[in-house]
Amino acid sequence: MSFISNLRRTLKKKDDKTDASNAKDILDRPRSPNQLSVVNSPEMDPIISDFRCSRSDLSLALEDCMVALDLFLRNEFEQAQDRLKSRTKDSMYHALTYATILEMQAMMTFDPQHILTAGNTMKDSQAICQRELHTILQSPGYSQGENHCHFEGGVKLGVGAFNLMISMLPTRTLKLLEFVGFTGNKEFGLQQLVEGSVGSTFRSFLCNMLLLCYHTFMSFILGTGEGDVEDAEKLLQPYLEKYPTGSIFLFFAGRIEEIKGNLDAAIKRFEECCEVQQQWKQFHHMCYWELMWCFTYKRHWKMAYFYADLLSKENTWSKATYAYMKAAYLSMLTPDDCLTFGETALTLFRQVPGLKQKIAGKSLPTEKFAIRKARRYLAENPIALPAPPLEMMYIWNGYTVIGKHKDLTEDMLKTLGEEQVKLDSTPRSEFTVDDQCLLSLLKGLCLKHLGRQEEAEQYFTLVLCNESQIKYDHYLVPNALLEHGLLCLEQGRKAEAINLLETAMQNYKHYSMESRTHFRIQAALHKAKGVGENGIHSPT
Template identity: 80%
Template sequence: MYHALTYATILEMQAMMTFDPQHILVAGNTMKEAQAICQRHRKKSSFSKTFTEEELHAEVCYAECLLQRAALTFLQDENMISFIKGGIKVRNSYQTYKELHTVLQSSGYTHGDNHGHFEGGVKLGVGAFNLMISMLPTRTLKLLEFVGFSGNKEFGLQQLQEGSVESTFRSFLCNMLLLCYHTFMSFILGTGEGDVEDAEKLLEPYLKKYPKGSIFLFFAGRIEEIKGNLDAAIMRFEECCEAQQQWKQFHHMCYWELMWCFTYKRHWKMAYFYADLLSKENSWSKATYAYMKAAYLSMLTKDDCLTFGETALTLFRQVPGLKQKIAGKSLPTEKFAIRKARRYLAENPVPLPAPPLEMMYIWNGYTVIGKHKDLTEGMLKTLDEAQAQLERSEFSIDDQCLLSLLKGLCLKHLGHHEEAEHYFTLVLCNETQIKYDHYLVPNALLEHGLLCLQQGRKDDAIKLLETCNRVTLFTVYPMIH
């Protein structure tokens, strides 16, 4: 069972990184075979409430197979039938993990020779489900609760933490999930509340044992990046690329992070270089890569752009035609890029003000630069320059409000709270005049509320955040939920 599941999991990891239809098909068939092996060893009678040790292992492996097959189903087909099939697999997996957790807590549960591996599997599944469900938007969470799902972030983290310290088959996966939470999920789906020190402790033993391990070098780079140590992060990501050549997808993950590191440093040419590499080698989101290339070129002079053989205008106009779907859905970052790029379809387009800095906000990049005064001051200077270049047009209010929101963020991180509050309020005062970028209002409310919370003004914070919750146009920023 474990051999079949492990082999299928490796193939699934490859499929998830490449999105190659053939890789997805092979991984799906292999996972189906692994599930069939687990099925043969599961408990035959539903009347008996006791499990043999082999049956317990079969159940937890079966639940893993179901969950991984569901993920592949979402990737493989975009139709509603596939979506329903995948949803059923997820629910069956969730229910199996719940039942196994109940067995684990029962007085009748006895330790077998390999009980640690079984318990580790349950902690991995229960922890992962609780953590992921708890981080979903409130509306989605309410819908999932209606059909029997529930999620508690603290309980999920506790289960994964317990699973990570035991020497079992799943301890590595528990560690990787915790690292993903502290370094990625908490930034993309939250406000950057991950524990960097905990992430460093989790990673340290692996990095010592496997100093050239690509995945460990990648996480080491990400940790340095979110600490704001950009030069150290760049060095780690470059080491990761040099460590192996077989799985280019690891290189692409590094290119994405390197692109952002150079964005934070305002090295637009180097940021463009990595966006260009991604656009040529990776198929995750061609529209996003083209948008980022155009965004970086828009920050350069015309003479500087000549050396790249492309223009920002041409690239922006390509973006809408590069739209694609994953699991039947368009990526939020792609939707955003397409919406912004449409401005350039006009005969005489009005330029976007500092587009890399806006996309940086969508990816919670100001939490990174906010840790270093020089990076934040540099970004504030770029925003001032962008404001000086604003043209009077139908986009004037939207552009001014965008720059106000981003300036407010920089000033908040620099400790200039009154000025930051002024800029957040400026966005709210212009709410009725914003024509296109309606996401600015809920985000200004959110940032203002978080600032009040930071200052200990709890009542003001609650009022602002409740108002933010009532606004329905959160089409972009995932941490509002």
């Protein structure tokens, strides 16, 4: 049963019966467009300028910001920003909303100037909030007023987000944070966000978006795919009905179809998202990334290359990663097929190390992984990587997606078999054991999703048996332990699963994508053990 359904039964009754009724109505009837978390008042004057009326300045500011948010969700991005910008110096809600939009833009572009502007704007908004706080503290008669629900929604957003994020961190990081007084509980965080998402407060939309991000992205990329797709669909549906052409909602609709394994429906949604607006190309780039993976899952290498190529030309997030993915897809084609693209896999692989970049002084983990793998092609007579798109697919937890469809998984297993034949026919080299262990790990994943658990376990064990002979891809061993542990967990072998997972967590360091693997191990341990405050596991 879904988390939201369980929560609905356990939530205490609110003193305000109207708010409780609205919350229940949203959860029970997700298709109702009249109970959205964004103001729904077509009769509202689009320009709120009469500050002489009896309503408070705070009420007017909130209403104006919700109108701006409504414009933003309708893809009218510039109009929303213009409306907010004029009052960022005197209204904390205008300042915060404007800064949040700039932060979103900066996260999508990774443009240094966008990041700097967004950061400075957020600092300015914090200063305005501090000024307002000082005014409130100096007020002799402060009490809960008509806008208290917006304040309460903000608290639930902050507390919920903090608890959720802290609880997902690896144990070693959690222990350090706990030492200085930080604690977090995942279930409590989700509960706070669900409570904050109901009703029509200013932060309801943000609570919904964070829940959607958790269920559709964080739980897959930094977890084991434990997100609740059913809850995500319930959260999204009313917004899709009110904003059928809203880019954000079309994107999430595509992502939900993707993680359900409905790739054709996902592709259609992402294409719609690209067509409905042209102001923010960053939304296009997010869709291109997901489209690239959808076609990877379908083994349509040419189309996957097409979207990787678009990203390499239009987006600056990680040129090295895009070049690596282009090379990876070309490596799956015949030499004659590659001629039509005017590039070769060898040339692209050799370009990857030179495209390395740093953001805030740090390199992206995916970029570092791509550079390490591409170095093999710097040799005069390089030995080809085995199925590089399928390896990167594992890094992004793509096997959890294809595992929902038997035909997709069987096709991927067939491709891995073809790569095995190539490896067996190649003279033995310093890379042979690494390549064999990689194929064994990926075969094990496919077999696990196909229900052939004994065969899957044999392949995971094969990686572990060759640990001492692996020269470069040391990340394979802890990840094989992780997957073996998840397999044991599915079979009810709880003690064995915990032992494998803790071995993977404690015995291996300084390997590729280590942090992401630790996040996944932590999520798996959450499944295997009772989880208490801060994600620390209770005794069993």
